[in-house]
Amino acid sequence: MPTLSTNSRPASGSLLEPATLQKISRMELVARQVMDGYVQGMHRSPHIGFAVDFAQHRQYAPGDDIKRIDWRAFAKSERYYIKQYEVSTNLRAHIVLDASGSMGYRGQSDVMSKFRYGQYLAACLTYLVLHQQDSAGLVTFDNKVREFIPPRSAPSHLMRLLHALDNTKAEKESGIAPLLHEVAERIDRRWMVIVISDLFDEAAPLIEALHHLRHKRHEVILMHTMAHDELEFPFRKWSLFENLEQPDDRLRLDPARMRAIYLENVANHLKAIRDAASKLNISHLLLDTSRPFDDALTAYLAQRMGKK
């Protein structure tokens, strides 16, 4: 298991705190669905053929590779059978991290911004995936894809991913829905797509993008990251709200008067996404950045284990 001491990049190492990794390393990341793949691993594959574990015999059909004919069965029955195997597939996970300006928000009582929180999450997940000999890729975006690192399973890939994560900053305006469409298009096979974002976009195009991902048969996990203040809106005094993504966009208002409206909007947004996720069989995890992210992650993994 890689440790911080082996890491030549202290900045990257700081993303993986030992206490956090220690907790997660005891867990097993199990995909909810059986994904097809090439790397034998712990993940069950729905594909039969390139196997290690025997599954069944099938009568030979023209076109089948004659190397797969079970000659022993022919000797017994004088019929051509093809030996089929159930093989373990590798997990190919794409972590999609929102690096837009809104992710840079840090609540009054929070210890880190939403983006930092997302960075930690992404680092942990990357480590986990690679540790299990699976493949991990990374997509960071704001209003366009900033970096697209294809998934690999090599242990050295971890360093690259962490380096890319560490060099990413939250800035610029975001457009999550178009970016998810782009991701759906660029990933050609059934992958696990872990989206770490505040999902501050219109619900309708966002849901449409989720549809697109699912249409491409990707397993999608939405790690919906929001600051505690964004969930509670605790402001009381007159405030000038300055848009993190557009410096010229400002709103002067009385938060006490606005609170009810705001919270209702948030609730509606969350409900729309949650309903869509439920409908599309997408895991939706709302993360409050005021809570320890490792706790949330641990709880998530524990639940995934239970679903196995």
Next chain:
Amino acid sequence: MFLMPLLLLGLIGMSIPVIVHLLHRQRTQPVAWGAMQFLRTSPLQMKRKKRVDHWLLMIIRILALAVLALMLARPRVMQSAFVPKGLADAPVDVAVVIDHSLSTGRSSSGQTVFDRSIGIEDKMLDQLKSSDTFSVILAEHTPRPLNVQPIKKADAGGISQLRQRLAQEREGMTDCSIPAAISAARRVLAGGRNANELIVVVSDQQRTNWHIKDEALWRAALGERTTPVARNLTIHSLPISPDADSANLSLSGIAVEPKILGISRPAQITATITNTGSRPMSATAARLIINGKVLDTKPVAPLAPKTSATIRFDLDSGVTQPGSNWVKVAIDAVDSLQADNEAVAAVNVLQRLPVLVIDGQLSEAGTFKSSRFLQAAMQPLDSALIQPRIVSVSQAMSMRLDDYMVTVLNDVPVLPQAMRDRLTDYARTGHGLWIILGPRAQRPLIEKELPASNLLNATLREQVDVHENPSGVEVKDPTNPMVKVVAGNERNALTGTATRKWWGLKPAEDGSHVVLAAANGDPLILERPFGTSGGIVAVWTSSVDGTWNNWNLIPNFVPLVNETIHHLAAAQLHGLENQGIEAGQPIEWAGPARPAIRSVQITLPDNTSITRPATFNNGRWLVTYSDTYLPGVYRLQFSPTEVAPVYYGVNIDPKELDPAALDTDDITWLKNGNYLDPSLPILTEADLGVVIRREAEGRELWGWLGGALLASLLIETFLTYRLIGSQKKIDVLNAGLPTPQVVV
């Protein structure tokens, strides 16, 4: 128009909600924020509703502050083209102070001043509107409101009763105080609800009743007029002048002689008639009335203006009814003022004046020779007032001394201790004691016994004998009642007296008062007040039986003895003198210890009665009544009834006859002191409507504004409650918001 325009500064308070709002806005704190979409996109309907609520709340708060400031400034709506008359006319509380003093009985244009005052009151009443109130206060010695609470003009029954009560009033008989009446009017007006108050004083402006220059009295009556609260009270004077060119006979100075009158004894009653008017008075007649019966009539000669005449009634047979009587002298004249055409006095007729003479004769047999001259002097006629009884010392021991007004110790040689003690108590309880020292008196009596009992406050020097060269007398105190009649400054009727022997006494420094002295200065008559009840001890140091002097032979011996007896009985006769008193002087009656007086019912000239308790002090029953401002006959009826009723005659206050009216300086003083309306202190009848309308300078709007304030506060409360309610609803919603959890 505002009653308190300074309070309009409170309108600045309207800006408070806006300032608070702006201050809140200015103190905005910048927040770098990501979730702008949730602030911008919101349910429009709800947003608009909330915004409307907030703006409405702010407007309501501003309105409430504005209404409060306006209400405190007490605006009045004036009648104008835009304001209907009914809204602009403010109701007024009007009080009319009618001078009901004696002087308002003077004639004025064929009526009395008081009758004309009632006419003015009627005119004022006609000027009032239905929502105005009206009050009438009669200015008498004690101001008398005819209504306790202001009566609304609309209350026809109340107004009618008020008019009836006023119509029943006759001309006043007392003095009055205009400031006190204004004070009473203010107290009545305090019960009114209208903001404007108007007091009109209808009077003859007799100066004495206005108490000009008496700042303290006016301030006490009106309060501090400079306070804004008192600004809506306006006071005007409406004078009604009595006829200047008229004749008026005034009767005063009624006197009855003698002061102490015996039954059926000759008496003289005199009175002074003055023409106080400006025209001559024709001849008329004066009547003498005793106990309601006309006993005599005398012609009164014509009187020029400002001249006087004395009229005298001689009652040869005196007054036949014992006890207290009242006498009235009345003139049959039609003049300016009727109330001063008569004068009253009380005549007390004593049936007898009992005197006990204790003679020093040791034997009771035979006549008391030493007291023979004394008795003859006391009782020259059978019907004389003084009724002496001569007894020996031993007889006196068993007698009740209180039955006698005066006791005489006539040349007593010695006195037992018990008798001395009784005499001491007797003198202390207001009786007269006459000690005559003669040849029978023994030195121990003079040197020890009498001084020991405090009956004699002098030391015995010697018995003076100037037999060969008798001494004359020297009047030391001619004003003393004992010798006043016979030995005045100008005439000494005692000149021919020759005194041969006397007891030479030296009075103590602070002791006896020497009335009559011998040529060598030795006192012949000493006098000393005894106790606090008016008791007197008189000491004659020479005899009255002719052995030591010839006093008994001089013609003035009888009046000397009588005057001495009357003087010594003065304390017992206190309050029974034959005289009339002036209005305001107290009635003071004193009576003997027996019978005990339980109470006294005093019947006033207006036939009302007051019951008063009698007080007992130093062996005498005392009754005092000082509220004698109503002239006429006062009757004291005692309980028990065995004490005969006593009359007192009270005459009008001479101040009320003073014709001086307020002058320009007086009006200026009243105006400058703000006691009368500075802009229009003096009214005429024609000004009444103007004054009343001027007072109705608009209707006060505080009632409406108060309603508006209440309504705005209710709306504010409702809106605030609704906002708080919605805030609570938000919290509930917030509690139900999704918290970090896993949804699969």
